[in-house]
Amino acid sequence: MSAVADVRPEIEVVERPKTGLLLRMLQFSIRNPLGAAGALVIVIMFVMALLADFIAPYDPVANAFDRLHQPPSAENWFGTDQFGRDVFSRIVYGARTALLVGFVSSVVGATIGLVLGVASAYFGGRVDLIFQRVLDIFMAFPLIIMALAVIAIFGTGAQNVIIAITIPFIPRCARVVRSAALSIRELPYIDAARANGFSHSRIILRHMVPNVMAPFLIMITAFVGQAILLEASLSYLGLGVQEPTPAWGLMLQGGAEEYAESAPWIAIFPGIAISLAVFGFSLFGDAVRDELDPKLRSQ
């Protein structure tokens, strides 16, 4: 054995230079300007959410009855609402609610869907058949109807909104991930793992899950935008986040119903915030798909 160790290996490693993060970000922006615009919106949302205390000029929940329905001005950039609260401050704080609900529900929902989808593909046969039919039942309900049903069971509040949005995401992610996992299951490296007697959980978690990360990440970015929209819809219906918490859907509801003509800024600005956020996430999601799916990549 030692004789072998002394021999110079036939094939040696060739080092490659590493590209810097900044350079890669620049390359990404040139390659995909729309995706970069989406990323910019997301970054702005994150900055607003994290630094809300420093950015917002006013307390988002403090009423000021001497300043009701003020139009946009130098003091109140986006005007004030029916309780005299600063609309700009509430939008800045609303980013927190939107991102919290959006990210938690999509990451949790997609992760549960990921494990269930891969397991369903791995075991195959009857397990897969029954599981897919159960998913079909869940998928038969539109997102909002499913979310409403969950709210009807658990009640309103931020935590229940997250649960209500998470549940309808699970089957959608499981379906997409399963189809990717089905093709991976037939690859020789899975056979190699099975021929070595690896446990089911090791094969699923170490060999299959990491290889379906591309569709998983694409699903997450697509879900975040949808989740923000869904949270706004539920709040608009009065079933989501409750007053006085600053949330965009809630602000839209307060403004649109009574003051659409007399004080339109109350509804317009949160409406723009919701649209921009959803638009930004879907642009970024498309860019992520292009980057991660080698078949779509043009290089």
Add this chain to the structure above:
Amino acid sequence: MSMAPATPAEMSEAGAPPPQAGAATAPRQRLADAPTLITVRNLKMHFPVTEGALFPRLVGQVKAVDGISFAIRKGETLGLVGESGCGKTTTGRCILRLEHATGGEILFDGKNLIDLDRKSMNALRRKIQVIFQDPYSSLNPRMKIGDIIAEPMLVHGTEPDKAARDARVMELLRLCGLDPRFADRFPHEMSGGQRQRVGIARALSVRPEFIICDEAISALDVSIQAQIINLLEDLREQFGLTYLFIAHDLSVVRHLCHRVAVMYLGKIVEMADCDELYGNPLHPYTQALLAAVPIPDPEIEKTRAHHIVKGEVPSPINPPSGCVFHPRCPSAVAECSKSVPEFREVKPGHFVACSVI
């Protein structure tokens, strides 16, 4: 990605023609006295063909492997050759228990692998390893080379200590002719030949006794094939390995194997020592296969007789009656379509399934 500059040894190897039939023969040890390592008896793998998703009903069977028998002695290499779809890969998968065989026996270590429970089978899996055809899809693209090689050791507990495991990974990489620094690389950073070496290192990691090479060199360039063949031969001698070498390239099989079994439509039609089979093929199918190997000399190639087998391989769902080869056989008689020929020993060590001979 550029490959490291080839060493002089490699260059000459790359420039040399592929191993020719008969040109280079490996030193063959006396294997007659060696104990039998694995015995396959009347192995059958019939895949059901079903219709209907919810309540499937059987409409037929694909007889991928239909009653084959062979034994491999310790230290021996048995070549399993045949056209694609003849069941040679399925035979390998049955031994690995990737497929659950329909019938027969696979005896290894005194145990029948076919009806072994999951736990005892997993204990035996350490001793039976596999090298796959496609070096690109046989390595998990998300794992580093070092982790790929270390994983079987971790699962089988052969090297419970992390440092010892790392050292063994380095040793295995060197053994397979790779720089140990490849351990930190991902598979996509390597070439096909390098990846195949990783596949071999993974198979060797748990010190197996028996390795199934499932078309292990078919997907490689001719020059790389020669390197991998030499590596496999060196490893066999160094560790006393036993190979089941599944291939369709007859010249490679002649170079590497001690005995050869020829499969056709799920059955072994002829099995003999390598020199005997190539020098004195008895079954019409083997004769046709060997006649199809081109001779790299246009003068000889022009003058020699070509027996091209007519027709296509019949469907294994509905194989021909009697001898499965009779519709394509040049020397078939009326008897051939009626009775299944017995797989008999016509000379010591030379088995043929043909009633005409």
